[in-house]
Structure formats: structure tokens, C-alpha cells
Amino acid sequence: xxxxxxxxxxxxxxxxxxxxxxxxxxxxxxxxxxxxxxxxxxxxxxxxxxxxxxxxxxxxxxxxxxxxxxxxxxxxxxxxxxxxxxxxxxxxxxxxxxxxxxxxxxxxxxxxxxxxxxxxxxxxxxxxxxxxxxxxxxxxxxxxxxxxxxxxxxxxxxxxxxxxxxxxxxxxxxxxxxxxxxxxxxxxxxxxxxxxxxxxxxxxxxxxxxxxxxxxxxxxxxxxxxxxxxxxxxxxx
Amino acid sequence: xxxxxxxxxxxxxxxxxxxxxxxxxxxxxxxxxxxxxxxxxxxxxxxxxxxxxxxxxxxxxxxxxxxxxxxxxxxxxxxxxxxxxxxxxxxxxxxxxxxxxxxxxxxxxxxxxxxxxxxxxxxxxxxxxxxxxxxxxxxxxxxxxxxxxxxxxxxxxxxxxxxxxxxxxxxxxxxxxxxxxxxxxxxxxxxxxxxxxxxxxxxxxxxxxxxxxxxxxxxxxxxxxxxxxxxxxxxxxxxxxxxxxxxxxxxxxxxxxxxxxxxxxxxxxxxxxxxxxxxxxxxxxxxxxxxxxxxxxxxxxxxxxxxxxxxxxxxxxxxxxxxxxxxxxxxxxxxxxxxxxxxxxxxxxxxxxxxxxxxxxxxxxxxxxxxxxxxxxxxxxxxxxxxxxxxxxxxxxxxxxxxxxxxxxxxxxxxxxxxxxxxxxxxxxxxxxxxxxxxxxxxxxxxxxxxxxxxxxxxxxxxxxxxxxxxx
Numbered sequence: 001x002x003x004x005x006x007x008x009x010x011x012x013x014x015x016x017x018x019x020x021x022x023x024x025x026x027x028x029x030x031x032x033x034x035x036x037x038x039x040x041x042x043x044x045x046x047x048x049x050x051x052x053x054x055x056x057x058x059x060x061x062x063x064x065x066x067x068x069x070x071x072x073x074x075x076x077x078x079x080x081x082x083x084x085x086x087x088x089x090x091x092x093x094x095x096x097x098x099x100x101x102x103x104x105x106x107x108x109x110x111x112x113x114x115x116x117x118x119x120x121x122x123x124x125x126x127x128x129x130x131x132x133x134x135x136x137x138x139x140x141x142x143x144x145x146x147x148x149x150x151x152x153x154x155x156x157x158x159x160x161x162x163x164x165x166x167x168x169x170x171x172x173x174x175x176x177x178x179x180x181x182x183x184x185x186x187x188x189x190x191x192x193x194x195x196x197x198x199x200x201x202x203x204x205x206x207x208x209x210x211x212x213x214x215x216x217x218x219x220x221x222x223x224x225x226x227x228x229x230x231x232x233x234x235x236x237x
Numbered sequence: 238x239x240x241x242x243x244x245x246x247x248x249x250x251x252x253x254x255x256x257x258x259x260x261x262x263x264x265x266x267x268x269x270x271x272x273x274x275x276x277x278x279x280x281x282x283x284x285x286x287x288x289x290x291x292x293x294x295x296x297x298x299x300x301x302x303x304x305x306x307x308x309x310x311x312x313x314x315x316x317x318x319x320x321x322x323x324x325x326x327x328x329x330x331x332x333x334x335x336x337x338x339x340x341x342x343x344x345x346x347x348x349x350x351x352x353x354x355x356x357x358x359x360x361x362x363x364x365x366x367x368x369x370x371x372x373x374x375x376x377x378x379x380x381x382x383x384x385x386x387x388x389x390x391x392x393x394x395x396x397x398x399x400x401x402x403x404x405x406x407x408x409x410x411x412x413x414x415x416x417x418x419x420x421x422x423x424x425x426x427x428x429x430x431x432x433x434x435x436x437x438x439x440x441x442x443x444x445x446x447x448x449x450x451x452x453x454x455x456x457x458x459x460x461x462x463x464x465x466x467x468x469x470x471x472x473x474x475x476x477x478x479x480x481x482x483x484x485x486x487x488x489x490x491x492x493x494x495x496x497x498x499x500x501x502x503x504x505x506x507x508x509x510x511x512x513x514x515x516x517x518x519x520x521x522x523x524x525x526x527x528x529x530x531x532x533x534x535x536x537x538x539x540x541x542x543x544x545x546x547x548x549x550x551x552x553x554x555x556x557x558x559x560x561x562x563x564x565x566x567x568x569x570x571x572x573x574x575x576x577x578x579x580x581x582x583x584x585x586x587x588x589x590x591x592x593x594x595x596x597x598x599x600x601x602x603x604x605x606x607x608x609x610x611x612x613x614x615x616x617x618x619x620x621x622x623x624x625x626x627x628x629x630x631x632x633x634x635x636x637x638x639x640x641x642x643x644x645x646x647x648x649x650x651x652x653x654x655x656x657x658x659x660x661x662x663x664x665x666x667x668x669x670x671x672x673x674x675x676x677x678x679x680x681x682x683x684x685x686x687x688x689x690x691x692x693x694x695x696x697x698x699x700x701x702x703x704x705x706x707x708x709x
Contacts (some may be wrong), residue, residue: 006697007696007697008657008692009690009691010690010697011693011699011700012693014667014700015700018704018708022708033650034650034698035648035650035653036647036653038644040643041643041647043620044597044623044640045596045620045622045623045626045627046624046641046644049640049641053644053647053648084620122560132600132604133599135603136604136606137603163604166601169600169602170600171602172599172601173600173683175687176597176598178248178251179255182255182564183564184687186564197392208689208690209687210346212687212688213687213690215672215687215688216686216688
């Protein structure tokens with residue numbers, strides 16, 4: 001599942017993931033007709049509409065293949081909210097099965113494939129920002145850090161208050177843009193103070209927010225998706 | 238609707254808060270300190286997690302049979318010579334307290350910190366009726382002098398720096414005051430001492446009321462609660478009806494998590510157990526004791542979407558960790574209860590219309606639910622409130638239309654792909670490299686402070702065919 005932000009704004013992240021997985025021996029399929037998981041509708045309280053979008057996605061991903069999602073929040077939506085949104089029993093059963101075989105990328109690599117040793121696709125010091133839905137929704141703080149700590153050719157530095165929100169929050173970012181930006185300022189100050197050259201995240205929403213803020217500040221620090229810093233040994237992609 | 242609607246739009250309120258450098262400084266210092274203290278307190282407390290579960294389970298079980306526990310509480314308080322009153326609305330609660338004040342001929346009331354009395358706007362009512370209310374908690378004393386309202390559930394003056402407090406004391410008390418917490422506390426203590434002795438009425442809230450014993454429990458750090466409950470002739474305790482707990486052994490569970498969550502203390506400095514009026518042979522305590530149980534929208538939520546919020550201990554932990562609260566402070570929320578839990582409580586007291594904007598004053602990051610000693614799923618209920626705001630057609634018509642249009646688009650992949658192509662054409666004049674720095678109209682809310690990624694020259698879906706061939 002590429003997710004809407006991944007499809008429209010960060011297609012190279014999706015490309016890298018496909019190549020990365022293939023090098024790890026995983027055959028990758030991409031069901032046509034994907035749009036969005038429906039999280040923006042759900043979080044804003046439009047649950048019937050979110051259910052319609054979710055039902056379509058559940059049917060699109062019917063089968064037994066593991067589903068890898070490059071965004072913690074979308075993975076959370078599928079795993080945590082999809083089953084409860086389905087009214088029809090058959091749909092609910094299908095949504096429950098989909099929830100069980102859906103993985104956020106870092107979790108799939110570490111916990112699904114048991115692969116944690118990669119080489120760095122970027123140089124310098126990295127730091128990691130915990131995305132809220134991955135951390136508190138899927139309770140995953142370790143997998144991304146396992147990958148980044150073991151990353152040959154890069155150094156991981158801890159980000160002070162890494163678990164604090166970046167201020168994105170979907171429609172929150174435009175409903176209360178001043179507050180969202182003030183929260184972002186606090187986050188970016190911590191990123192810059194960490195001395196890292198690059199802040200890594202596992203959610204397209206956080207990346208959009210942090211990249212947007214860093215760009216506007218003219219910062220030398222880059223915000224990258226986890227997939228953008230991982231390479232398989234011996235075969236740079 | 239228990240509290241008046243706030244006239245100033247939320248955006249204006251938050252803007253005001255963000256531009257106040259004193260507020261920003263005070264908030265950062267205080268909330269950071271609270272966060273660190275709480276983390277330490279639970280860090281070396283191995284039973285913490287299971288006690289949180291236990292506390293929540295007790296609250297749930299009590300709510301299941303709230304009528305039974307309230308009946309027991311009433312019987313216990315009355316058997317010890319106290320009086321119990323029940324107020325369905327804020328107005329009724331004010332009338333009950335004013336009536337007690339009138340019958341006892343009170344002119345001066347000392348108060349210990351109580352959000353329930355703030356919720357019913359008791360001080361204004363007392364003053365109008367000719368009874369002078371004096372707040373004796375240091376933070377409450379400060380904001381009363383400043384003619385403000387609390388901006389935090391447990392630290393009412395959290396929005397003020399020490400320098401501002403010193404200036405306030407100099408102006409209002411007409412005496413020199415150094416910006417030093419100890420000196421300022423000494424001044425307040427001196428000012429308050431004679432008020433304690435002169436007061437005819439003591440008013441408190443209650444952190445808990447134990448049904449089996451009729452004991453009202455006050456958790457404080459300054460000892461003012463004890464003076465308020467023992468010096469004046471009459472003591473009135475006002476509390477939300479959901480604060481009843483079955484037994485003393487339950488109380489121990491709550492005390493173990495409350496102070497740790499609130500201030501990072503193992504136990505607050507004072508835990509006062511008040512059991513009715515002074516009886517024969519006792520040396521201190523009031524001659525009359527009244528307990529006012531306040532409904533004000535709570536009972537309806539036992540079977541409502543905000544039920545979980547009835548488990549709230551009012552510790553304030555969710556405020557301290559909330560990225561939004563930390564930026565805007567309590568006053569910007571506009572009602573008595575600020576922060577994430579405050580949005581839920583505001584909806585409970587004043588109905589969903591009062592939170593049509595506030596329900597969105599959260600990035601749903603979940604830090605609040607993590608910090609909550611009784612694990613209230615605040616983000617989930619905020620989403621529920623948003624749903625209610627939509628379903629009751631309180632949300633703006635334009636917004637509802639836009640989200641419905643988005644939903645239609647997202648189930649039609651051909652439209653979705655077409656939209657991406659159209660966006661690429663429309664964005665062309667604004668794109669520099671792969672980003673957009675300025676756009677007109679609504680999206681400007683994003684680009685005022687942040688670059689916006691442009692829709693990629695080729696989306697992932699448009700690249701897939703080539704990518705698929707590459708894999709063969």
C-alpha cells in the first residue's frame with residue numbers, strides 16, 4: 001500500500017521500498033486503484049465516509065499476502081480502525097484478516113523478515129523522530145531504531161524528546177496552523193540541537209511537516225523517510 | 238449550556254497566546270518540570286502500571302452502580318451529622334451554597350482550590366450575594382488578585398512568571414515584593430492568615446468521597462485545605478457526583494497514582510480526611526458540614542459517549558504532555574477546564590456545540606492517553622466529539638461538503654488520478670524544484686510557515702508499470 005501522500009508527493013520512497021524488498025527476496029505486487037486509507041476522514045469525524053473508503057481498500061487488498069505500508073498512521077488505521085468500521089460481517093472478517101497481515105515498513109523488515117542489517121544510503125549523523133501513531137498506536141519504538149543503530153556507514157544520535165509530536169496531525173495542521181507551526185518549531189529546534197545531518201521518520205505526514213519547516217528555515221538538515229536511508233549491502237540502489 | 242459561549246474565535250485566542258512571550262516562557266518551564274517529575278515518579282515505581290489499571294477498574298465498577306454508592310455516601314455523611322445536597326445544574330449548586338451562606342450569616346468565605354466551584358462560577362455568585370470569597374491556595378490567590386481564572390487544573394497560575402506575580406503583589410497588596418517564590422509565599426501567607434481567622438464559611442472541593450465512611454478527601458500541598466476545613470464555623474464541600482469511591486482501600490490505590498501523575502510526588506504534602514462536623518469531645522472542626530453533589534451533565538454521560546471522562550482524577554498530567562496545551566496554555570481553551578481532558582469536560586458540561594472548534598484543537602498525538610493515570614482514551618473521544626459535531630450539523634456547511642467530496646473522490650480511483658493530473662497543471666506556476674513556497678487561497682494556511690511538497694511529476698502509480706517490468 002503506497003498511501004496517498006506517498007503516491008502523490010514521495011513516489012521515490014515507494015520506488016526505493018519496492019527495490020529494497022526485491023533485493024531481500026520479496027516479490028512485490030501493487031494492487032491497482034489505490035487511493036487513500038481514509039484516515040483523514042476518520043480523524044475528522046466523518047466515519048461513514050471513512051467506512052466507505054475503508055471497505056473499498058479491504059476488498060482491493062483481499063488475499064493472503066502481507067501488506068506493507070510506509071506510514072505508521074495509515075498502518076494504524078488499517079490495523080486498528082478498519083475492522084470496527086465495517087458494518088457487514090463478511091467485510092468485518094476480511095478487514096480483521098487484513099489488519100492481521102498489515103505491517104508498517106520498519107516492523108516488516110525487523111519483525112517480519114528478521115532483517116536488521118543494512119548499509120547507509122546517506123552519509124553523516126542520523127536522528128530518529130517517533131511518529132505518534134507508530135509509537136503510541138502500534139507501540140513501536142524499537143524496530144526503526146534497531147535498523148538505524150545497525151546501519152553501516154551512519155551514526156545514530158538520539159533526538160531529545162523524540163516522542164513529542166511534530167505538530168502535523170492531519171487537518172489540525174491547517175485548522176490551527178499557528179499552533180501546528182509552533183509545535184513544529186520546538187521539534188525542529190531539537191532536531192538542529194541534536195547535531196544530526198538528517199532526521200528520519202516512518203510517516204509521510206511527519207515528513208511533510210518537518211521537511212516543510214526545514215525547507216522554509218533554509219536548514220541544512222534533511223528530513224528523510226526510513227526507506228531513503230537504507231540500502232542492501234553490496235548493491236546500492 | 239452551563240457556561241457562557243466564548244465570543245472570540247479559537248484562532249484569535251491561540252494567536253494571542255502564541256504571541257505572549259511571558260506565557261510561552263512560563264508554560265515551557267512549568268510543563269517541562271511536571272513532565273520530568275512525573276517520569277521520575279513512575280520510573281522507580283514498579284507497581285505503577287498495575288495500579289493505574291486497578292484505579293481505572295475501580296472507577297468503572299463504581300460508575301456501574303453509581304446510585305448505590307451515592308446512597309451509601311449520603312447515609313454515611315448523614316450518620317456523622319453532616320448534610321448532603323444534590324444539585325442537578327450549576328445554577329442549583331450556586332443556590333444551595335448561597336443558601337447555606339445566608340443561613341449561617343456568612344460575610345467572608347475562605348476557599349481551598351476547587352475546579353468544581355470554578356465550573357459553577359461560584360465566586361461571582363458569592364460576591365454578588367455579599368459574601369467575599371478569598372482563595373487560599375497560592376496559585377488561586379494569585380489569579381484571584383489578577384481577576385483571572387485558572388489556566389491549569391492543578392496549577393492555576395501556571396501562566397504567570399515569578400516576575401509577573403511580584404508585580405501583581407506590589408500593585409494589588411501595595412507592599413514591596415521580590416520576584417522570589419519563597420518571599421512571595423511568605424507575603425501570601427501573612428495576608429491570608431487573618432482571613433482564615435475571620436472567615437465564617439470554608440468552601441472546598443473534594444478529590445474523593447469515600448462511601449463506606451462518609452469521608453471527604455482533600456489532596457493539597459500547602460495545608461490551606463486544613464485551615465479551610467477546620468477554622469470557619471461552617472464547611473461546604475462541593476464535588477462532582479462521580480468522585481464517590483466505595484472504600485478506604487480503594488482510596489489507597491488512587492492516592493498512589495494521583496500525586497505521582499500530578500506533581501511527581503509519592504504523596505502530596507497534605508492528604509486531609511474530613512468526616513463531618515466536630516463532635517463532642519473533639520477540639521477542632523466546623524460546627525456544620527455540608528456536602529454538595531454536583532451533576533451538571535455528568536449523569537447523562539454514564540450512558541453517553543463521554544463516559545470514560547467520568548473516570549478523570551483531575552491530575553492535570555494530560556495538560557502537561559499535550560503539545561497544544563504547552564503552546565497555548567489554559568486560557569485559550571476558553572472554558573473552565575483546559576487541555577485535552579478539558580475539551581471532553583467542556584462538552585460534558587456545555588454540550589457538543591461548545592467544542593465544535595475545540596474538538597479539533599488536538600493533533601491526536603496520544604500523549605495524553607499515555608500519561609493519564611486511569612488511561613482515559615482521550616484522542617478516541619475527541620474523534621467521537623468531531624463525529625458528533627458533524628452528525629448534528631454543527632460543523633460548517635462548507636467543511637462538511639468538502640469532506641464528503643473528498644470521500645467520493647477516494648472511492649473513484651479514476652477521479653483520484655485525474656485530480657493528481659489537474660493539480661500538477663494548477664500548481665505549475667508555484668512550483669520551485671519539487672516544493673511550493675506560496676499558494677493563494679486556503680492552502681496558504683500551510684505555506685505561510687512551511688514549504689508544501691508539489692505533486693510529483695510522476696506519481697508512484699504512474700511509475701508502477703516501469704517498476705513492475707524492472708522486477709521481472
